Amino acid sequence: MGKFLLRRVANAVFVVLVTTFGALVAVTEWGDPFRMIGPRMQTPEARAMLNETFGLDKPLFVRYLVYVGNLFSGDLGIDFERRRPVIDLLAEAAPNSLRLALVALAIQVVVGVSLGIVAARLRHSFVDTTITFAAITITVLPLFVLGVWIRDAFSGRSIFGWEAFPLIPRSIGIETTWLQELILPAITLGVGALAFTVVLARGAMIEVLDADYIRTARAKGLTERRVLFKHAARNAMIPVAELSAVQLGALMGGTILVEAIFQYNGLGYLFVRSMNENNHPVMLAVTVYSVALFVIVLMLADILTAWLDPRIRTFD
Known part of the structure; x- marks a missing residue:
């Protein structure tokens, strides 16, 4: 190891x-x-x-x-426009992107894995066909189209008197909470990546459920729930864990498109504003930060995968 x-x-x-x-x-x-x-x-x-x-x-x-x-010393240069240390701009934007990434990933994994397990358990049924068709439909839908539709459909709407979704573009002088700013972009990112998780979890579960050790576990008299979640789910989650790590790395680095659509003050939106200003130090810092974070998350995913399946590190 x-x-x-x-x-x-x-x-x-x-x-x-x-x-x-x-x-x-x-x-x-x-x-x-x-x-x-x-x-x-x-x-x-x-x-x-x-x-x-x-x-x-x-x-x-x-x-x-x-x-x-x-x-290595945290000196990322000085912002051309406002003459502020670039590290300060990243420190303001990174927590917002992290919050957005974690919520979107939670939506993707929890909902996607659940639907994938249901589809695999009820394979070739109407439920399986419906879930798979919906997943494929979402896959072919561009994220930009999904984001614009969600923004136009829900921005400025209220739920039981609470303005859950603030108006976009933002109105000057109107303050919003972090939760109000988070909901729509998190749903967009979570649903946009949901299809891959559903399809991957379904395929992995079907492959595992047909394995010999699953038949052996059933022959021992274990309940179907225990067989499904304790024995099958762990091995089926290996490809899902790898995909989730890739998604998390990309999201934490800043999803430019979605953050720009919803004017969400994360790393992606910071990069867009820096491009408009031709602000080299900020553009470079966001790029390097995003890549470094993405690579680190992938490395941690490899380590997690090797822990779940020792054969990977044996033949690596």
């Missing part, structure tokens, strides 16, 4: 370093962020001074080494 962990950590570090270099090239090498500030065109002298101030006058490889070194 020690060698398995060491390989996974080394792979994660390598991917983060390579991705950081690619992000630095993509963000800083295309276009001059100081050509326009506000409505005014900057002189070459002013742009040269700004480039020197923010370290953009150094060679690419030097900037990369400096940036990687600063990552």
Whole structure:
């Protein structure tokens, strides 16, 4: 297990370093962020001074080494627009994205696995056909379409006098709670990823239910509930756990599309605003943070999968 962990950590570090270099090239090498500030065109002298101030006058490889070194100290640069440390902007947005990711993942896993187990248990029945058809329909529906429909259908609506879903676009001067801002994007993300979990859980459960050890457990006189949840569900959840880890990594990194649709103040919406401002340090920090978080979650998923099935680390 020690060698398995060491390989996974080394792979994660390598991917983060390579991705950081690619992000630095993509963000800083295309276009001059100081050509326009506000409505005014900057002189070459002013742009040269700004480039020197923010370290953009150094060679690419030097900037990369400096940036990687600063990552370990938490120095992600200064925001071009508001002259604030980028780490402060991430600290404000990351908890919102984490909250959104966890709620969306809970919807995806709890509802998706439950529907998948029911469909597998009642395979080839009307219930199975209905669940599978609904899952496939949701799969082919673009997330953008689903998000816009949910936003237009529910934003500004009240439930028993409580404005559960605030109006989008946001109105100036009207305050909303974190729960009001969270509900619609969490439902969109959870339902959008639900179909994959349903189909995967159903297929895994069907495969496990046909295994010899399940027939042996039934022959011993165990109840169907115990066979289903204690013996079958654990092995069937291995691919679901891997998918959930991928989904969690992507969601925690910031789902740009959904956060932009609902103007949810997470990492994705921060990235969109930074693109509009051509704000290199924030764009780069969000990209590196998202990739690093995604890789770490995948690494933890590999470790969890190896713990659930020792054969994986044996033949890795």
